[in-house]
Amino acid sequence: MSDQPQPSRRQALKFLASAPLLPLGASSAFLAACSTAAPSSAKEYVATSFTPMAAPSLADAAAMATTAVGSTMNVHYADNSVLGYRLAYQPFFITGQAVPDGKGGTIISGGYYDINNKPIIDRSVAGKERQFFSDSPDGTSLLALPDANVANIKGKAVFGVVQFEYTTRDQAGAASGKNNAYGTLPSPIAVLTLDQDQSNGKLSLVKYHNVDTSSVHGLWITCGASLSPWNTHLSSEEYEPDAQFINDSPFFKKFSKNLFGDENKANPYHYGHLPEITVHADGSGSIKKHFCLGRISHELIQVMPDNRTVLMGDDYTNGGLFMFVADKEKDLSAGTLYVAKVGAGFSVDPAAPGAALSWIKLGHASSAEIEKLANTLKPSDIMHSVKADPNDASYTKLYADGIANWVKLKPGMEKAAAFLETHRYANLVGASMGFTKMEGTTVNIKDKIAYSALQNIQNSMVKNDPAWNPASNITVNKAIVAGGVFAHKLTGGQRDTSGTAIVSEWVPVQTRALLIGEDIAADALGNLANPDKIANPDNLKFSEKMRTLFIGEDSSTHVNNFLWAYNVDTKKLARIMSVPAGAESTGLHAVDEINGWTYIMSNFQHAGDWSGKLHSKVKDKLDPLIKANYNDRFSAAVGYLTAEPMQPKLSKA
Template structure:
């Protein structure tokens, strides 16, 4: 074979490897922690066999809440003026609610991390990272991002990285604007008043329509990073938004009780500032197990960020809906009955008003409702708002499947008239308190067409004399799946947990889609949850699975806390792995002596 033909053959092989299911990964499993000592630490797989070669890995901390890096304190919360929030005894407020953390590179190859803190007020931190020659990631300096131009951040939960390399964050459990109208603002919502330097009693000065949107962060340098809320994408209890490979279609999961699944299609690739919003309708074909449905999509109309920003400043709940009380479960003529969402038994009878005051109720008013009251309007238009604890989203490009975690298959998803009051009871599947991950087939336009269970937890009762007593989900399976990520080319799904009694110590799992084998690859300390598993196949020759351990001793087992230091959260990663992007080159996948020659042939 002459040199040109060999070059073509090698180039073809490289392209094929990048697209084919050629990779293999097998983790060394982690045991269920049974001793007090094991339940207090992070356990992670010490090694993995990647493409036939053993890699030494483990969990590595980049920063813990309260750590200093440069002049910044990771997780310190600030108000609108940039002053640190303080407790009653004068201490600065440090959040232990670390959540999603992305890895980003700018055009000059510098490496950064954008990190969420899931609180009210919330925070996002920008951290400059150093990558060592052995692949370790170290914090150089960190700072809080300025959200004052968007009236602060709200409960930043999960997130993703866009195909164009920006950070796409979230604002979970959007405040209910009806509470502002009714004057009974909950303590949960009122906590945001501190951002404006006000007491909780002054929460009436807040605008609830400022929160509940995807948040995009673009990083040019440590000192130059932009923050934008994409109001056009709608306002929900946003767990995360995930942009598909077309750079236009984004799926959004809506956390809580009686919630929906949403899809946004941007006008232009790489620009989420304007587009059309859709809501899914579950057309059930089977109620067996976790169920199976054909999905249809309800068009909620078009809008731009600029339009919605004007609407936020202009309209309140009472401007959008006329409401009457249901009588014996029925609504007056002209009013639509819905389940309000988040509350398992709240029926509302609503009618759209002439919101913009032009004398007629038309599509212009519908557009306003679709963005400021997205879930309510979706339900009024016939979309399904009966999901329970919809969490992580990821995409498998090898099979053309979307995966979505449902942390608990319960309440509105059951055939339960108590939870379904006011709604059509479209989802009627068996309760599974341990949750499930669903697969969604997508067509050539990245539109999901079918939805069915992929892997589920199994409720189980352990004997009183068992070392596993108190766990309510089988320890050999998942419990309350939360965030998930897919390893392209390796047919492997990574599943993180957010569970209370299901598993005393939350875990992260590797799930082989070919064999159906689950391998436990991380466990976390008492009372914490796993957040932010997210896969990066190649950063300068190394791969990483990001992993964040949120609020140790904070969700349960508070009595086990022995010192304040133990309660500090961890932001870090599992790895480093050799690069896993399907390329044939690189010191981790071939003889180093061959690298330069193969690179030249590939060109």
């Protein structure tokens, strides 16, 4: 395997060659912008815009089979000059590649480990045994530490934290065409030590550290992530294993076998929580898992500027909008959990005023007390759940992940249910559990607006669908498979539905549609959603300096998924990157400044994961190209958007 995925690099250089990185103002201003120190004649930064790229087509199949970037980042100054930076994609590695461990040896990137930190071996094909590694890198954070001390750094040390959601197939599955490994392996998290070149901002990998997760029972399906205001990596455990019906889950037994060597040892109540990674000066990392933020389908939470209020995505059918307010700043180990009730007027029309949000208190707890409950309680101790109508009025009918359940809470189990059976309990107390796959969340601090991605607007959101509950007030008349982004107005002085004050100035009080995808009949390429609009948004990150909402797609409707930039002031949407066909855009993190340099972190998952009608027109041509680029489709890239030869700066020029 080569040091870098060569087709991706060639594609980036192709764009650079066709449109060189040149300032749109004087060359002296460009050099000043990229230097470490600004001259005395420095100009004032005003704004950033993006010149979009076109969607790739089969006329350039190579671009469809890799990370294609043809966009420009334009930095505007007060004297009306503009510097244009031609963007490109730079991977740190593709998964499965041997990378430096910082000890003179190497380690397999994205590699899986059991509870004893021993490599988990794929033995599915005799004679081809190898360590399992992920094809699905996801949440990524980039950060700096004032006391960093790592060997072999020539510039300045910068750290990346990257988590790996799952792997799609083992070697036998790949040979048979089956995606047979999802959810069967404990998710790894790694700390990357990166050498930041102070002459151009380039980042180079010098050390890969696999974080020991044994103290938190291992990790389950880590998806999106965010950087906390106190400089830690806030991870996620998505699609919490359904403890009430855990024997129906073959994935969970395989997960337990791979992690513990025993298919019955893993406890489902240990998963579906919020892991937090602290990076240390030597490039290592340590972990703790917070059990008090609700056991939901966590994805890409956002901590507000008060260091206490947390807004949480819930990647689930019949999901909710959840909020946690910590007791202490910069400490998520105890606090109060809330769930939203949506008022009348919910709409997918961006011109509509939106619907009011009120908040139901689910409970207050510490992580330690909920972990103790998780250790000691069985699912039947908390509630009784069945999937067939028991014809018993003491049971409540609700929908869990699109499936009808009849639930009866055991006496005195309110706290346990609130924090360990959060989806079902939220239904029982009257929350609006009608969202479908609410994924990434982020915040626009200046305007006090939070954003949530709805990957799909379907199923539980659609009137008369089998999973729809009219009491949720979340109703559309027709599904929009392409989904959309919603904006939530934030304010203080709020009380929960019991009349108790919510101690936060960052409470969502109204939700409205911001950007909505557009379903179409299949076009000439096979797209099932308008390729010039967002489709199936997933990762969201907002840049305060750029006033830009970045949107990564997890699409079943675009042949290639895209990374978009939406300026909230100009309302202009620009496509800035295309990931390989069949892949998902992940790992998004917009970094306004580290040591003066600006970065957009970006990964992708499962290239060439073909989907019936969507890819029927491109699969035959693209499949061999993607296999050649990404290790027979076992690998995916972790990296960032860069500008050759110098990284942008959103500072004085």
